[in-house]
Amino acid sequence: MVSRHWLYFGGFVITGILLIGATLMGIVDSLSALSGSVPTSEEFILIAMLGAAAEWVMIVLVLGLVAMVFLAATVISVLRTASLPRDDRLVSIVEWVEQRYPVLRRFDVTEKVSPTTEDRRQQLKDQYISGEINDAEFEREMEQLMNDAASTEESQSGTETTIETDDKSR
Numbered sequence: 001m002v003s004r005h006w007l008y009f010g011g012f013v014i015t016g017i018l019l020i021g022a023t024l025m026g027i028v029d030s031l032s033a034l035s036g037s038v039p040t041s042e043e044f045i046l047i048a049m050l051g052a053a054a055e056w057v058m059i060v061l062v063l064g065l066v067a068m069v070f071l072a073a074t075v076i077s078v079l080r081t082a083s084l085p086r087d088d089r090l091v092s093i094v095e096w097v098e099q100r101y102p103v104l105r106r107f108d109v110t111e112k113v114s115p116t117t118e119d120r121r122q123q124l125k126d127q128y129i130s131g132e133i134n135d136a137e138f139e140r141e142m143e144q145l146m147n148d149a150a151s152t153e154e155s156q157s158g159t160e161t162t163i164e165t166d167d168k169s170r
Helices: 006-037 040-054 054-081 088-100 100-106 109-113 119-131 135-156
Strands: none
Touching: 006 040, 006 054, 040 054, 088 100, 088 109, 119 135
């Protein structure tokens, strides 16, 4: 099955070809007005040319609008299926943009680009394998990551309970 964005793009290409053809036909039709008996004044020539190609002007405007709709649908379809990179730098940029333009917060892009615990683990493993960090640093960062993940899970579950007991029997 063909994906939606290819169908939209195909519609854009076909509409674009029709748009070019209609534009050329309008030009030919408007130039044919010059072969008739038009007064020599520039205003009359322009009016005669537009009058001869009026239907083509309307067709070009409608096809242009349809082509823009297909182009917008193609871009939106591709962006919806695109995989966004997960990076802390990108998160800070997206947060800055969302602060500057609060309307964008409803798209929740920050959550989509913030790295998951698994992404952070893989990044630590890659740094360890490439020799950027040593054993002790790897273990410390991995433990910190696990603690952060556990505390995040507990705060999201809402079932965090703390029981304190005093052992006064001794």
